[in-house]
Amino acid sequence: MAKKVWKWIGFFTATFAISGAVIAVPFIASSAFWSDYRKNHADEYEALRYKIPSNLGSKVTESAFQYASGSDYSSLLIGDNKKFQDTIEGTYLFVGGNDFFNSWDDYQSFKGITGLFEENVRWTLTARGGNDPSAPYSSLGRFCINISKPNQTLREINENYDFKVKNLDPKNVVTIVGSEYINTNNIDKTLDEFENDLRTFVQNSLKLRNNKSNLIFIKHWKIPNPQNDPKIQKYNDNVEKLNTRSNRILSELTKDQIPRVLLVDNQDLFLNLDYEFYQYFDQNLNLTRIGNNEVAKSILATMKPIVATTGQEWTPANWTDYSKTHLNAVPLEWNTLDSKNSLNISVKASVENKDNNNIGTLTVSFPDGGVAPNDKLKWLLKFNNLAIRIEDYSVVNNNNQIIIDNIFLYGSSTSNGVTTNNDLYTLTVYDKNGNPFNAVNGDLSTATTAKEVRTSSSNSSSTNLSVAQQKFINKFNNKNKPMIWTFLGDSIDHGASFNQGFDNLVEVVEKSVKNDWKRYDDIFINAAQSGNFTSRAVDPYQIQSTITKYGADVVSIGLGISDGITATSNGQPTFATKEKYINNMKILIEAAKKANPDVIVVINAVNPTQAGGRNKVPGIYNPYLKEAFGTENSEYKDFVIYNEQVFTELNNIITNYTYSVNDQLFLGSDKLHPGGSANIIKGKTFLQSLGVDIGNSYLSNYTLQQFVWWTGTTAKPIQELNSVSQGNKVVPNTQTWASALPMGGSTSNNNLANIFIKYESNQKESERTYYLTTKYGVYTNAYWLMIEDGTYNVDAWAISKTPLSQSAQYAAKSPTATITISKTPTA
Known part of the structure; x- marks a missing residue:
């Protein structure tokens, strides 16, 4: 310590003139000097004087x-x-x-x-x-x-x-x-x-x-x-x-x-x-x-x-x-890529017949302005009934329009007596800063103006709100009075492990409420606990520590997936009859009401699951919930909301996008627990059930898609995916490529879940990119898409069914290949 003090004091020299001679003498620091020194050298002084306790x-x-x-x-x-x-x-x-x-x-x-x-x-x-x-x-x-x-x-x-x-x-x-x-x-x-x-x-x-x-x-x-x-x-x-x-x-x-x-x-x-x-x-x-x-x-x-x-x-x-992991995960859309940007767009389609190729042109107008000539705008076109997406950039002309041309039409197809219009589309245009405008839906086979996917949003999603929803919206609109939100549930809403680094339900809702609606002072408590069931949730300790203590303004309850199975957890039976299940729910509701007379309670439907032994539970227990809490005759209708939509939306995705069952960002490897994508959808339906218009929020129809590469082994390297073109028609050889992958071979019992293929123009004047996504379990070479003339880099990815975080064979990326497209057929 003395050395440090000496270093700091040093010798400050004062000079005195004596008979023309200059003499240097030590200057002894005064208390005034030290006061000033401490003020201007606070960091050094504190390091000398204050020592953090070592223990x-x-x-x-x-x-x-x-x-x-x-x-x-x-x-x-x-x-x-x-x-x-x-x-x-x-x-x-x-x-x-x-x-x-x-x-x-x-x-x-x-x-x-x-x-x-x-x-x-x-x-x-x-x-x-x-x-x-x-x-x-x-x-x-x-x-x-x-x-x-x-x-x-x-x-x-x-x-x-x-x-x-x-x-x-x-x-x-x-x-x-x-x-x-x-x-x-x-x-x-x-x-x-x-x-x-x-x-x-x-x-x-x-x-x-x-x-x-x-x-x-x-x-x-x-x-x-x-x-x-x-x-x-x-x-x-x-x-x-x-x-x-x-x-x-x-x-x-x-x-x-x-x-x-x-x-x-x-x-x-x-x-x-x-x-x-x-x-x-x-x-x-x-x-x-x-x-x-x-x-x-x-x-x-x-x-x-x-x-x-x-x-x-x-x-x-x-x-x-x-x-x-999941470094390449990006928000994409199940149905539409919705927007934070309320600028209106209108779309008109025209169709030209060139060399027997139906080619569509979209004229995108911006009636509300908000764009300027020469702005370069990105757009995303999705064929709703096909596994095809197209991305490109277009420049705004002097009429506040962009023209999207060379879009091939697919017409209609018939399968098992059912005719499908393949020219239905969703178009999203982004502003020059990369924020999406309102998406629009249309039909390329007609020249009608496309319809907006949604209108501008407000806090409430409808003027026809229930009593409970209106009570909530009144609170929600008052940003000067922060609210407490408590979430009760089991591992589904607890959200761990199977989320693989993405937000769980509570984090999804919290992030949206705070970022989108600027309710920064609201408090969110994830009191869901893995393995919980209603008979345990009503234990006086559990009620006290999860409900009574916080007196929440909003209480979310998501329980039932364990109530519907006959098992024992730490000496306590999990199974609940209809009467027991509903009575337990009522105990939780009454406890929430007692803790806060102004509470709004959301009862969430049991999520769909593909897990054996539990896949029948939602179909049995959800009708119990709807009967007790989802009708106009419910004794709790003035402050309890039944969120049936959480089951409906998740189930629709599982049904219509069958490969999602094996997509680790949608359902976990056990096909029971929600992943990052499913939690976004759960959060969306939760807020919608409360009467919130999520149209301009980050949640609106977002999901996640990701690729994590497995680069192969010397024993069986990843092969290039070959594509054959016939005029402007491209047919990728998915079957041969998939069977060559370790995850697609017979030794791994066909562990392949889905394939993504990307055709990206390598010409500077064009930035058009085509994406083709195979449906789960279909690896025939029946997939094809129409591409405008040019030379393209071809990339392909394959995703396995097994957990991406646990398998050495979780994904594969084909080496980049090239293909030239022209109206003249090439081999």
Whole structure:
């Protein structure tokens, strides 16, 4: 310490003139000098004076991760509530600003830090097995609630502390030195304010649960700066200054508080990783999905929890990691690619007969303006009854129009006596910034004007709202009064593992409500627990910890898939008769009403499933729900809504897109649990059931499609997919190619689910791309499409039926080939 002080004091020289001679003498620093020095060199001074306790977090692992013992005991069996308490679930409350907020624009359907942490703390580290039957269900009760919002500061949290923190009474508070403080032009002006607000927040957080709560404190990370970018350098300087001020607050902790604080020192986190800048950060220095994964993992890595089933310390190698899979997942459409952009478009079609080829032309007009001549706009044309999509760009002319020509018409086809019009289409046009305008539906075989897929949206989807829906919309329209949303359910709505890094139902709804409707202060609680069933959900402990405690404004209930099977779970029968099932539902409804007289309850239909032993459950239990809660005669009609659409929409996709059953982003490998795509649809139907118009939301008809490449082996390399052209007709040899793949060969029992083929023009003057998607299980060479003249690069992908995260043969990509198309047939 003395060396550091001496280095800092040094010898400051004063000069005196004596008889013409200049003499240097040591200058002894005064108290005034030190006061000024501390003000201008705060970082160095704090590093000298304030030392973070070395044992910070030494015992927090035990308390933050405790389960199934003492005060965290979870009753499972009816009447077994000897250790029942008011607030005993192990909630993690994430408090922050930009870093914890799940922005759709930044992450789309991927989980952020909080979701990735929840995936592991509630699922991967579930305390299953052992002699304590309560272990699985108290560890599944580690609810992860995220109250972050853009640019939220600690001062704002402190001013709304009772609603946002105290009333939720979390076991563990997780906070971070936020980027909203770092991204400032003059951080020195805000340091004192930050320090005072942080001190208040830390002390308040440690007073929860009668001074038995925990605080997990995350220091912000620096960004590697190999090119000495001044923007990054300023960012890192600000990080250091804020983290140094945080040290002061941490040094003030009492001996009783220190064991309840866990410091996650992430300042150098990304300096120690294999570094590729844009793998972890985007151009705005925000974390990418992979970067979020590293931060979420760092929290558990600092905790060093014990794995209940093995008794061994958890290590980062046990982290459930989907951060580098599904990198090519993109939102696509089942029916239409809907829009955030309300600009109207109209479409007129004309058909020309050239050399016996029916060729269509679409004229797209923009009656509301919003475009300018020479704007280059992307468009997507989908033939509704064919597995064909076409993408291209067109330039706006002086009449505020784009002309889409050389579209081949397919006419009608007849199969088993049924005639299908193959010229029905959906067209989506994007603005120059890449945002889609309203989609339109039309018929290329006629010259009629296409119809808009939807009209502009508002908060309510219809003027014919039920009493319950109108009550909700009245609340929803009042953004000055935040709401609490609680979701009860089993593994279907719990949403883990089978989501493979994408949002579960609750995250889908939360992300949409906050991003689309700017209800940033609403609170969302995923209280669904894997393995739950109605007879367990009505256990007094479960009701207290999931319903009574939060007094939610909206309660979602999704239970039944386990009620319909004869089994035993931790000594308790799962099966419920009709009377028992409905009575249990009524108990949950009455509990929600008692906790909040103004509550709106949504009863969700049991999801369709292809899983053996459970596939008949929805058909039996959904009529029970509709009879009790889905009619005008229901005794609960004024505040209970039956969401039947969640079953209808999912079932329609399974029926009409049969390969979706084996698409791991739609249904999990067990064909029971929803994947990322299904959860988007579930979220959409949930909001629609409440009367919300989702027309301009991110949810509207979005689903996910992805490719993860398997590059083959030396024993059986991936072969090129050959295409044969006859004039403008292209026929890809899917059968030969599929049978050559390991997943399509007889040794793997035809593990191939579906094939995607892409024909992309390699001519600079044309950017047209054709996509052909085979239907599940059909690998004959019956697929064909019409392509305009030109030379194309051909790519093909194959997706297996097995889980993409678990199989070495999950996907294949054909080497790129080329094909030339002209009216003259070529071999």
